[in-house]
Amino acid sequence: MADYRFSFGPWNIHEGADPFGPPVRATVEFGQKLGLYRQMGFEGVQFHDDDAVANVEEKSFDQIQKEASAMKKLLDDQGLVAEFVAPRLWETPLGVDGGYTANDPAARRWAIERSKRAIDIANLLGTNLMVLWLAREGTYIRESKNAIEAYHHLRDALNQLLEHSPQIELAIEPKPNEPMDQAYVPTIGHAVAMSYQTCDPRRVGGLIESAHALLAGLDPADEMGFALAHDKLWSVHLNDQNGLKFDQDKSFGSVNLRCAFNQVRMLELGGYAQTGRFVGLDVKAMRTQKVEQAHLHLQNSRAVFLTLVDKVRTFPQEIQQQCVADRNYEALEMAVLEHLLAK
Ligand code: XUL
Ligand code: MN
Secondary structure, rough: OOOOOOOOOOOOOOOOEEOEEEOOOOOOHHHHHHHHHHOOOOOEEEHHHHHHOHHHHOOOHHHHHHHHHHHHHHHEEEEEEEEEEOOOOOHHHHOOOOOOOOOOOOHHHHHHHHHHHHHHHHHHHEEEEEEEEEEOEEOHHHHHHOOHHHHHHHHHHHHHHHHHHHOEEEEEEOOOOOOOEEOOOHHHHHHHHHHHHHHHHEEEEEEEEEEHHHHOOOOHHHHHHHHOOOOOEEEEEEEEEOOOOOOOOOOOOOOHHHHHHHHHHHHOOOOHHHHHHEEEEEOOOOOOOHHHHHOHHHHHHHHHHHHHHHHHHHOOHHHHHHHHHOOOHHHHHHHHHHHHHHH
C-alpha cells in the first residue's frame, strides 16, 4: 500500500505574533527549519513565492532565477522537494482591495505579473503546482464591487496564468472569509465551477483546508469528496477549528477527532496516497509555546493522521456493511465511536 507523503510551509513554524500582540519567540532560521523536515517525517516544502525568493518584487528576472535555483539546491541537499508555490498577493499596498478582482486595472495587472513570476519560481523549484489562496479577492461591503465582473476578471487571470506555462497546474484554496468579510470562491464547488470556465479545465483544481471548510459551515470530508469526484483534489491543508471564529489553524484532530477521522477516511476512499500528492498541514503552534518546542504541532498532527489511517483501515468492514444493509445507522454510529475510543 502506498505511503502518504507529508508537507508543511516554513510559516508553520512562526514567532507567535497575533493581531493583538507582537512576536513572542525567536525566529527559527530557514536552514534550521529545513533541517526539521526529514527529522519529523516530512519531505515536501510548501512555498510562498517570497519564501523562496525574498522581496521578490524588487528583483530582476535574472536575480529571481539565481535565488530560486539556489533554493532548489538547498532542497536537493536535504532530500526535500517543493510541493507548491503560492503568490503572496495580500501584503503589497497595491493589492489592498484585491489582486485579480480589484477594481483598479493597475492592481489586476500587478497581481497577474507577480503570479507569473511565482510560476517561474515553481518551475525552477521543480514543481508544477501553484496554490492560489484568494486572500483579498472579495469585499468588505457588497456595493464596492460587481461580483459578476469580479468572477470574469478572475477567469481571465487564471487563463493568463495557464497560458504563461504549459505545465503549471493551479489549485485554488477556497476560504469563505478573513481577511475579507465575504470572499470570492468560498468553497470547492465554486473553485471547480471556475475551473470549467478556463481555457484548460484539466489544469485547474483545488486544495482543501479543513478549517476553511468548517468556517464555511461545511464538512471538510465532504468537500474533499466533491473534489475527488471531479479528480481535482490536488492538495490538502489539514488542521482544526473550534467553531466559527478567526481561522485558528489548530493541530489536526485537536478539536474534533471524528471529523478528522472522516477526512482521513475520505482520502483513503479516494486513493489519495496512490496519487503521490502531498498531505499538507497548515497548523499554527499556540502562542504560549516556547521556541524549542514550536514544531510539536506539526509532529503531533502527522502522528494523529497516521493513527487515524490505522483506525480507518481496521474499522470492521462487515459491521459497516451489515449496518448499511439494515439501514441501522444508530448501530453504525456506535461502532464508529467504540472503534475511535478503543485503545
Ligand atoms: C490562509 C492560508 C494560507 C494558504 C497559503 O488562511 O491558509 O496560508 O494556505 O497561501
Ligand atoms: Mn492553508
